Amino acid sequence: MSKNAKISNVVIKRLPRYKRYLEELQKQGVDKVSSNELSRMIGYTASQIRQDLNNFGGFGQQGYGYNVNALHEEINQILGLNREYRMAIAGAGNLGQAIANYTLYYKNGFIVDTIFEVNPKLIGLKINDIEVLDFDQMVDTVHDHNIDLGIICTTKESAQEVADRFCRGGVHGIWNFAPVDLKVPDHVALENVHLSDSLHSLVYYVSRQEAAADDEK
Amino acid sequence: MSKNAKISNVVIKRLPRYKRYLEELQKQGVDKVSSNELSRMIGYTASQIRQDLNNFGGFGQQGYGYNVNALHEEINQILGLNREYRMAIAGAGNLGQAIANYTLYYKNGFIVDTIFEVNPKLIGLKINDIEVLDFDQMVDTVHDHNIDLGIICTTKESAQEVADRFCRGGVHGIWNFAPVDLKVPDHVALENVHLSDSLHSLVYYVSRQEAAADDEK
Numbered sequence: 001m002s003k004n005a006k007i008s009n010v011v012i013k014r015l016p017r018y019k020r021y022l023e024e025l026q027k028q029g030v031d032k033v034s035s036n037e038l039s040r041m042i043g044y045t046a047s048q049i050r051q052d053l054n055n056f057g058g059f060g061q062q063g064y065g066y067n068v069n070a071l072h073e074e075i076n077q078i079l080g081l082n083r084e085y086r087m088a089i090a091g092a093g094n095l096g097q098a099i100a101n102y103t104l105y106y107k108n109g110f111i112v113d114t115i116f117e118v119n120p121k122l123i124g125l126k127i128n129d130i131e132v133l134d135f136d137q138m139v140d141t142v143h144d145h146n147i148d149l150g151i152i153c154t155t156k157e158s159a160q161e162v163a164d165r166f167c168r169g170g171v172h173g174i175w176n177f178a179p180v181d182l183k184v185p186d187h188v189a190l191e192n193v194h195l196s197d198s199l200h201s202l203v204y205y206v207s208r209q210e211a212a213a214d215d216e217k
Numbered sequence: 218m219s220k221n222a223k224i225s226n227v228v229i230k231r232l233p234r235y236k237r238y239l240e241e242l243q244k245q246g247v248d249k250v251s252s253n254e255l256s257r258m259i260g261y262t263a264s265q266i267r268q269d270l271n272n273f274g275g276f277g278q279q280g281y282g283y284n285v286n287a288l289h290e291e292i293n294q295i296l297g298l299n300r301e302y303r304m305a306i307a308g309a310g311n312l313g314q315a316i317a318n319y320t321l322y323y324k325n326g327f328i329v330d331t332i333f334e335v336n337p338k339l340i341g342l343k344i345n346d347i348e349v350l351d352f353d354q355m356v357d358t359v360h361d362h363n364i365d366l367g368i369i370c371t372t373k374e375s376a377q378e379v380a381d382r383f384c385r386g387g388v389h390g391i392w393n394f395a396p397v398d399l400k401v402p403d404h405v406a407l408e409n410v411h412l413s414d415s416l417h418s419l420v421y422y423v424s425r426q427e428a429a430a431d432d433e434k
Contacts, residue, residue, distance in 0.1 A: 012418065012421055013414075013418060015417070015421070016411070016413065016414035016417035016418065017398075017411075017414060019417065020396060020397075020413070020414075042398075043398070078421070079417050079420060079421045079424070080420045080421050080423060080424025080425070081417065081420060083424075085420060085423070093315075093318070094311065094314050094315035094318045094319070095315040095318075095319065097311050097315070098310075098311035098312045098314070098315040099412075101310070101311045101312075102311070102312065102412060110416070148423060149419065149420075149423065172423045172426055172427055173419050173420070173422065173423035173426075174419075175415070175416065175419050179237060180237075181234075181259075181260070187426055187430070188426075189419055189422035189423045189425075189426055190419075191415055191416075191418055191419035191422070193410065193412065193415055194233070194234075195316075195319060195410065196233065196237070197230075197233035197234060197237075198392070198408055198410055199327070199392065199408075200232070200233035200236065200296050200298065201229065201230060201233065201408055202366065202390050202391075202392050202406055202407075202408035203296060203297045203298060203302060203366075203390070204229055204232070204295070204296045204297050205390065205406035205408070206297060206302070206365060206366065206389045206390035206406045207296070207297025207300075208297070208406075209389055209390075209404055209405075209406055210389055213404070
């Protein structure tokens with residue numbers, strides 16, 4: 001682990017993107033790829049790519065390039081994708097169902113075990129074969145089912161309470177979609193998808209572009 | 218506009234977060250707030266906050282703090298949130314429906330006008346009162362309905378074609394949920410929500426934490 005331990009967060013954040021492009025190449029049946037070719041696909045400079053990939057071993061050979069399968073496998077391993085993760089979703093609304101579907105569709109190693117809900121109309125049902133349980137059963141179920149990841153698709157008002165229960169149940173990571181900044185213990189990883197922040201950034205650039213277009217008239 | 222034109226992207230990316238906390242304060246009926254109080258809430262340092270907010274005018278008064286409503290209003294204006302945006306969604310699957318619901322629920326100024334689909338079973342229906350139209354009608358409808366923002370909730374295989382049609386129809390911005398990097402003209406703003414990249418980052422930190430915990434045993 002010591003080799004990987006020093007990879008910076010900035011590089012780690014770029015790995016999923018490399019992974020996506022390598023999967024494209026695998027689909028096309030491409031065996032090897034140069035940093036220049038990767039650069040044209042991904043948009044990073046070739047020297048940036050060489051520097052990033054040098055971080056975790058010497059795959060590239062001068063004049064040969066990278067072995068696509070080996071590089072993909074190594075990135076999977078670094079990202080921790082060479083195993084299964086059991087997940088539970090809190091909130092069976094549209095977003096919770098979308099995420100359940102998304103991960104199902106997505107497969108490789110992500111298993112949605114349970115969905116927790118407060119709405120009595122949904123409790124006891126199955127959504128895409130996933131059991132919907134009462135929010136009150138959360139801590140015990142998360143513990144008993146060995147859930148690794150908790151996914152929060154509730155309102156922002158409930159999100160911290162849900163996070164607390166996930167943590168008490170023993171999850172190792174939380175994927176939060178509620179528009180709120182959560183507090184979790186240090187040993188629990190937290191990744192936020194703040195959709196409203198993303199929409200607001202988009203709108204800023206749109207209003208800028210429109211103002212610039214108006215100025216030109 | 219010249220005053221705002223020089224605000225850096227990094228600061229702009231932080232504004233939605235300020236906005237969220239200011240809205241919390243408004244709900245609690247708080248009129249004014251100091252940079253130290255904001256720092257405790259948001260987690261940025263007080264000096265960072267003062268620097269950020271100084272970028273767009275002098276709201277803070279020494280010993281008084283920031284006027285919550287005025288600051289919120291100014292941030293809305295900078296972000297371009299003081300007007301309406303007409304949006305169209307491509308893809309009426311779970312994610313498309315979740316986003317339609319999300320923005321409905323969300324209100325302030327975002328109107329989902331149309332959803333485009335290829336699935337004949339869905340075309341002609343209404344989802345949350347929003348008309349589902351045939352994908353083939355996209356370019357004309359986007360143009361005729363004056364759609365500002367196109368939201369892509371399709372598969373990655375269809376996403377570029379969908380983006381092209383949105384652009385031909387005249388959108389000013391694209392909010393992309395498909396796991397692919399799109400090419401759009403320079404005058405169209407692009408914001409990506411790459412869910413799989415986010416999940417992969419989370420899993421990386423989880424596998425790290427678990428490895429560290431194992432090492433301690």
